[in-house]
Amino acid sequence: MEPIHGIPPDLIRGPVLGPGDFLAMAGEANWGMDVFGVASLRSLNPDPITVGIIDTGVDDTHSVLAANFKGAKDFTGSSRGYRDVNGHGTHCSGTVCGTDPQIGVAAGFPFVHGKGLGDGGSGGNSLIDAMWYCIEQGAEVLSNSWGGGGRSATWEAEFQKMNDRGVWLIFAGGNSGPNTGDTDWPGRSEKLINVAALNRDLSPASFSSAGDKIDTSGPGVGIWSARPGGGFQQMSGTSMATPFVAGLLALYRACLKKAGLPIPKGPELRSLLFNRSTDTHTPGDDRRTGPGWVTPLLLTLTLTPDPPPIRG
Amino acid sequence: MRTAILSLLLAAGVAAADPPPLTFPATTVKAQKGEFVVLRAETPGKWVRYKSLTPGLSVFPSSELKNPKNTVVTAPADGTYRMLAWTGNAEEGGDPVEITIVVGGGKADPDPEDPDPKDPPPVPTKSLYFLVVRPDGPASPAFTRAMGLPEWANLRAAGHFVKDRTATEAAGLGVVVPASALPAVVTLREAADGKTSSVVRPAVPLPMTGAGVLDLPKDLPKDLPKGVN
Numbered sequence A: 001m002e003p004i005h006g007i008p009p010d011l012i013r014g015p016v017l018g019p020g021d022f023l024a025m026a027g028e029a030n031w032g033m034d035v036f037g038v039a040s041l042r043s044l045n046p047d048p049i050t051v052g053i054i055d056t057g058v059d060d061t062h063s064v065l066a067a068n069f070k071g072a073k074d075f076t077g078s079s080r081g082y083r084d085v086n087g088h089g090t091h092c093s094g095t096v097c098g099t100d101p102q103i104g105v106a107a108g109f110p111f112v113h114g115k116g117l118g119d120g121g122s123g124g125n126s127l128i129d130a131m132w133y134c135i136e137q138g139a140e141v142l143s144n145s146w147g148g149g150g151r152s153a154t155w156e157a158e159f160q161k162m163n164d165r166g167v168w169l170i171f172a173g174g175n176s177g178p179n180t181g182d183t184d185w186p187g188r189s190e191k192l193i194n195v196a197a198l199n200r201d202l203s204p205a206s207f208s209s210a211g212d213k214i215d216t217s218g219p220g221v222g223i224w225s226a227r228p229g230g231g232f233q234q235m236s237g238t239s240m241a242t243p244f245v246a247g248l249l250a251l252y253r254a255c256l257k258k259a260g261l262p263i264p265k266g267p268e269l270r271s272l273l274f275n276r277s278t279d280t281h282t283p284g285d286d287r288r289t290g291p292g293w294v295t296p297l298l299l300t301l302t303l304t305p306d307p308p309p310i311r312g
Numbered sequence B: 001m002r003t004a005i006l007s008l009l010l011a012a013g014v015a016a017a018d019p020p021p022l023t024f025p026a027t028t029v030k031a032q033k034g035e036f037v038v039l040r041a042e043t044p045g046k047w048v049r050y051k052s053l054t055p056g057l058s059v060f061p062s063s064e065l066k067n068p069k070n071t072v073v074t075a076p077a078d079g080t081y082r083m084l085a086w087t088g089n090a091e092e093g094g095d096p097v098e099i100t101i102v103v104g105g106g107k108a109d110p111d112p113e114d115p116d117p118k119d120p121p122p123v124p125t126k127s128l129y130f131l132v133v134r135p136d137g138p139a140s141p142a143f144t145r146a147m148g149l150p151e152w153a154n155l156r157a158a159g160h161f162v163k164d165r166t167a168t169e170a171a172g173l174g175v176v177v178p179a180s181a182l183p184a185v186v187t188l189r190e191a192a193d194g195k196t197s198s199v200v201r202p203a204v205p206l207p208m209t210g211a212g213v214l215d216l217p218k219d220l221p222k223d224l225p226k227g228v229n
Helices: A019-025 A032-036 A088-097 A125-136 A153-164 A238-259 A266-275 A296-301 B002-017 B141-147 B151-157 B167-172 B210-215
Strands: A012-017 A051-055 A069-074 A111-115 A141-144 A168-172 A193-198 A216-219 A223-226 A232-236 B028-031 B037-039 B047-052 B071-074 B079-088 B097-103 B129-134 B161-166 B184-190 B197-205
Touching: A032 A216, A032 A238, A051 A088, A051 A125, A051 A238, A088 A111, A088 A223, A088 A232, A088 A238, A111 A125, A125 A141, A125 A153, A141 A238, A153 A168, A168 A238, A193 A238, A193 A266, A216 A238, A223 A238, A232 A238, A238 A296, A296 B141, A296 B161, B028 B037, B047 B071, B071 B079, B129 B167, B151 B161, B151 B210, B161 B167
Parallel strands: A051 A111, A051 A141, A069 A111, A141 A168, A168 A193, A193 A216, B028 B097, B129 B161
Antiparallel strands: A012 A232, A223 A232, B037 B071, B047 B079, B079 B097, B129 B184, B184 B197
C-alpha cells in the first residue's frame, strides 16, 4: 500500500480578507520578514532562480502569483486540474515567492507548482511525481508542506536522487505538538531539511511537533498569504514555516550563484543551517526548534570571501 | 487656491519628466586586481542605481552604504569593465552614465581628460579581514544582535571584509582562538602576493556597540607571525 500523506490535521485557519482590505495591514502580512531580517539577503539583488511548490494546486490568476507563474501540473486526477480549491497550496505558494514583498519571501522568483495533494489535502506517490515535475521544470528549491505516514525506502531513494541533482528539499515537521515522539516523516529523513514553527517572539509554536532531527525553524503562526479567488487569509502551521524557509533558502541560493560560490548539497546544507541559525528556546540543538531560527544576516556573511591561509 | 494646487501638480509633473543630472569625478577609473573602488555620484536625484555590463565586476549593494547614492566595485582579474549608473526622482530614471573600470593591465577606451584634476578618483583603503570567530553550532541571540549593528556596513564600505566563522571553520583557515575568548575578532591582512595572509591583530572581544565596531580598524599593530593569536 502506498503511503498516504496529507496536510497535518490541526492546521489552523484564521480570518480572510478581500483584496481591498489588504493594504490596511501593510507590514503585518508576514512578520518573519522583519523579525528574521530578510532584507539583508534581498539587498544583494540576486538573479531569481526557479522554485517549486508541491501542494494542493495554485490559483495562478491571483494578484501576487500571476506575474511569476511558470507552470503547474496535476498528479492527483482532480476534476479541477492544477487549480487550487483547498487554499493550502495557494497560501504556501504566496509565501515562497508572491510578488508582494510583504507576502513572498523570494518575492517575484519564478515558480512551478506540482499538485501532489488532492483537493481534500492528501496524496500518495503523486507527491513524488509532483516533485520530479518541478525539478524537470528547473526548480532548484522545493517547498513541501506535507507529511505523515510511514517511512518508505522507495521514497528515500527518490530523495537521494534529488539530492544528487543538487535540489534543496524543504519539509514541514508536523503539527502534533510537544509531546510527540518524533516529527513527521519524511521531514525527519536525513536527506531533507525539516522545519519547525515559531511564534512571533521566537518561542516554539504550541502545535509544532517535537523531534530529534529538526534542521531549522521559521515563522508559523498568524501568517497572511494568498487565497484562491483573490484576497488573503491567515493560517498557522509548520506548513507556513516551511515555505518561508524555502523562500529564504531560494534567496540564499541565488546569492551563492551570483557570487560564483559552490552550492552545498543535502548534508552540507544541513550543516550550514545548523551553524547559521540563531539559538532560541532551550540552548543548543533542542527538540522543539532544532538549532533555532535560520538567520539571513549570518547567511550573508558566508558570501564574503575567506582570507587566504595564514602565512607559514 | 485651486490654481495654486494645479500649479504644484504641474511642477511635480515637469520634475518627473526631466530627470536630474548625474556626474562622477571621473568616468574611467584605474584599479588593481581585488581592489575596492568607491564610486561617488554627484546628483540632486533621490536615488542612483548601478548595473555591471561586464561579467566579473562585483557591485556592492548601495542600500547598505551610508550614502546610498555611492557604490563600491571590485574585480578579481585584470581587464576592462563597463558599468552603467542612472538616477531619478521617481521610479523612472534618466539616461545612464557609462563608467569604465580598468583593472591592472586592462585596456581602457580613450576617455576625455578629467575636467577637474584636483578631484581624482578616491583611493580605497587597503583591505583587512575582520574574522569574527564564535563557538561551533548555532549563534547566540547576543552574537546575532552584535553582528546586526549597522556600523559593520561602514567597514565593508571602506573595502574591508567581515567574515563570520565558527571555531572549527576558523581553525581550517589557520586561525585558532581559545574557547574561553570567544566570540572574538581576529584581524588579518592579505599579503602582497595575494596567496597568504597574516594576523595583524590577535583576538579581541567581539564589540557589542557601534562605536566598538568602528574602532576595529584603528591602532593596528604591525604584522604578527602565525600563532600569535
